Amino acid sequence: MTFYGWFTIVAFVVILTALALPLGSYMARVYTGERVILTPIFATPERLLYRFMRVDPERGQDWKAYAKSLIIFSLAGWLFLYLVLRTQDAPWVPHLLNPLGYHSPPWNVTFNITSSFMTNTNWQYYSGETTLSYLSQMIGLTVQNWLSAGVGIVVAVALVRGIVGRSGKSIGNFWQDLVRTILYVLAPLSVFVALVLASQGVIANFSDYLVVHTITGLTQTVAMGPVAPQLSIKMLGTNGGGFFNTNSAHPFENPSQFTNFFEMLAVLIIPAALIFMYGRMTGNRRQGHAIYATVMIMFLGAVIVAYIAEAHGSPAQHAAGLHTGVISGSGGGNMEGKEQRFGIAGSALFDVITTVTSCGAVNSAIESFTGIGGAVPFANLSASEVIFGGVGTGLYSILLYVLLAVFIGGLMVGRTPEWLGKKLEAREIKLAGLGILITPLAALFCTALATATKGGRASIAEVALSKAGGNTPQGFSETFYAYLSQANNNGSAFAGYTGFVQPNAGNLGAHGITFADVLGSFDMMLARYAPILFALAVAGALAGKKVSRAGLGTMRTDNPTFVILLIGVIVLVGALTFFPALLLGPIVQGLTGHLY
């Protein structure tokens, strides 16, 4: 551990908070239809878009209509992406957009990629630079990076409207929310981030791949591409799908310490701002601050554990006499799988940020983390995206937890539980309970299927390599992480669990592993859309409720006691659900020096 390391972490938290506060206010204005600084620029294109889509943005939708629009929009997007990917070698695609003449990936892995990008997961069984053409990356994946981020945000906005709504059934208009999200929030931020990154050395071109001769006399192919624009939305939209296989460890995706810091800010800025937006929209900013405090405490807990664990190194490294202490020129600690230019703090922080959110980008190898350090991303995923979470997803997920915490706490103060003046009754509890249940249950169910069946075990590297069964804690961790990550729409991976076998770049002779591809798609879709529908239904149920006045006897949701209660509920639900499974994977590994 170094002063510089801790300083990086503290500076990050301070700058993030300072930037998210004004952005939150800005977003609250955007979604309540107030005039903002960008209104003069975007008002006309916004109007034209509505006319083009033939929607009346002023007509409010009830939750069912809102959900219907969202589902239709998502289905259409799914079909479009699937077709783009399956026709990337079609004759009409210009050479410039497929310079290497890549074939289309097989149906099963395409199915998985499509579901993955639709659901903001960006789980990747494939390597971008050896599988996809520039066209697929741009009008396929990048477009979905925008839209899936937009969908997540609008659901959160709709839920907040339901919570604070005073009249009737309307929770807003899906099309208006989506258009505003893209024009007023994602577009300006994305352009800014892309320009900054490009200025720092992130590439953006349509070149053929470069072939260079290395100093050792070998030749090496260097992948090129329009990286910067895709990268900015990959971060801002908590998508995380890398242009390159090595994701944010690749020098063209993340060239320096500065870009690393900047990319981390880009990941958390919108989830953090959304929390402040919530406070603004409730009319009591402290409501937002309480949730921000809740997630920040859990976030810092994760960062501190990960940083200390990685800086300390593993028992095995100590036993082997590897340099785990600070030595001149080296920060010490577990540097396996980490980039020298980011160091331990830059890697640990990045790792926590991308696993608490649904981003899933990586700048270091999670599977090379120490036992405890590697347990941190597991724990983050076990919290089901409530610690900041994905853009939008994080806010609506934690709001469902808030609802449960208010219910339990509310009973304990002797009143029918009220949340911002609205009584919580059977219907809300049922919907919120189901909304919270689905993600962990999908993860457990899919992992069980994958570990218990031959089809599932075929994907595990350890099993495939070993003739003697090869069931190891590592193999279990990889499988569990794969389905946990897909259920949380995260996309990061403990390498080793595969759904795509690709002998040559360009997909010639490649085949997908149908079981893993389809089960993963099911995992991602279920854990994305079921909670969305439940969150919208909660919004609908709350929208029309009578508001009662808060008094001395009403439980407050904006003070430290509530923060503790909320953390307790989140940690307890997550821990009770995943503890047994975690025991068999990372914990048993972390408790022993034995290598499996």
Added chain:
Amino acid sequence: MNETKATSLFEGAMLRRALWDSLIKLDPRVQIRNPVMFVVEIGSVITTATWLIQVFGGKALGGNDPAWYTLTIAIWLWLTVIFANAAEAFAEGRGRAQAATLRSMRKETVATMSDGSTRAASELTRGDVVVVEAGEPIPGDGTVIEGIASVDESAITGESAPVIRESGGDRSAVTGGTKVVSDRLVVEITQEPGHSFLDRMIALVEGAERRKTPNEIALNILLAALTLIFVIVVATLRPFALFAHTPISETSLIALLVALIPTTIGALLSAIGIAGMDRLVRRNVLALSGRAVEASGDVDVLLLDKTGTITIGNRLASEFIPMPGVAETELAEIAQLSSLADETPEGRSIVVLAKQYGIREREMSQIDARFVPFTAQTRMSGVDIDGQQIRKGAGDSVIKFAEGEGGHPPPELATQLERIAREGGTPLAVARDSQILGVIYLKDTIKEGMQARFEHLRAMGIKTIMVTGDNRLTAAKIAGESGVDDFLAEATPEAKLELIRSQQREGYMVAMTGDGTNDAPALAQADVGVAMNTGTQAAREAGNMVDLDSNPTKLIEIVEVGKQLLITRGALTTFSIANDVAKYFAILPAIFVTVWATSQHGQSPLHVLNIMSLGDPRSAVISAIVFNAIVIPLLIPLSLKGVRYRPIGASALLRRNLLIYGLGGLIAPFIGIKLIDLVVHGLLGA
């Protein structure tokens, strides 16, 4: 009855009956109503079946547990269900004891109809008119339409002194099963057969009519959701463990499942509800639905009548203040005349005061006078005598009356009215035709300890509003002295109703007490309306609770019972969930004892999780299950009595309960399981 009702919790006969009931309740058709306990029962059946297979030499699925282990777990699972049933049976049993007392009063009586014929009391229907003589029981609920009599209501209220029941006014309601002690009443029956007050009361205390309240339903859903999570967690654990070459037996998996699902609260939930209702009955309050009890915990605003609630009984005349040019005795005489027919305590006190001026009491019948009764609209009463109209009443009404007669109120009048009102008294102006003669000073006495009570209510987050017919000044003075938060002066029934509505529009839950027919609309409009038992039938039907003691300050206790009910549920839910952590630390290291052991007979690296250092894997699982089961009977007294409510504000209360039931629930099972393990492990001799 207050005393006799307090039956001991574990009385012999009741205990036997409750135990028997808990076995009857094992019927799956009963259990399915409670998803948590239903899962436990299914688990009990499976483990019992597994044991039988083992006993008869078959091979059970998964693991190779000894038969004694399976049997032990099976027994304790059955006990878990039985304990849960017992909790409910105890709660019901206490109610049943009260119902028995009530039922003994519902003896078959014969009613004498107004035409002299007789009919069985059970056949009386709404609209029948019966005659009840002294010494006879009143055959059914009804309204007195003729006569005045003293009635012994001790059977339902526990109060031994007879009460007066008379036709007209606010004391006209009578209850079936009570007894006329003197005189004779003619009663119009207002109930349908089988739906009398007594019938409802019996059904309520027996819990026969118990429907789940909204909060209970919501909590049940939450518990079902938690149960579902743990079913999946445990079901998926088997393939996970098999991946690690560790078979886990059904018995251990079921034990883990039962330990994790919220059995504590699941077992006690219905007992808490029944006991809440029971606690109200013990305070002589009859809630007509569980929903009303729950709603009373949510009350934000309390409407209290000034008279009888905040001030002692009634105002009494203490002084006659004549206007210039009027002799004090003249005023006293006229005041006495105006009050001769006024049977209100205020009216009588005027006659008494007048006596001190040497004015002897006269009988209305001896003089040629026509009584003009008080109405809420005129707010005056008086007599018409010898062509003169004598009126007394609120200052402004009397001024209006005198002006209507062509008079001009003297300037001193306003001064006096204001002075008396400022002092907290009530001024009554007295007029003869157009001339205002003077003012009667009525004095109010505030009950002792009211300030502390209102302080208490404020701490509970409840705003009190005093309702009075007095003018603003008087009301403000009394409000200030007694410490209520707000007041409604010059209240008419309409103003009262409007006040409730406006408070509700602002998002407050309103409670009120009332007894008169006037109060009926307001009682019906209020979220919690407590009718006094002495009140009219209309009032008793409009409210959702009846206070048999007719004590208006009872509302405070009702609110506390409502809050206790919710707190007890929330606290035990928190406790139940927090317990799971310790159970994980007991059971998981036990079932993973060999997982990824480094050598053939070595221990799993996971053995470090056995932080309680429990004896051996089997005693660990058994201890967790035993703890899980016996915590239920241990908490029965708490759930029947309710977690104590303290008016310390929501935040402090939440902190306190989180500390006791959350943190306590986290720690307690670590200690409990360890202690049980010491015994179990010792018994096993391993």
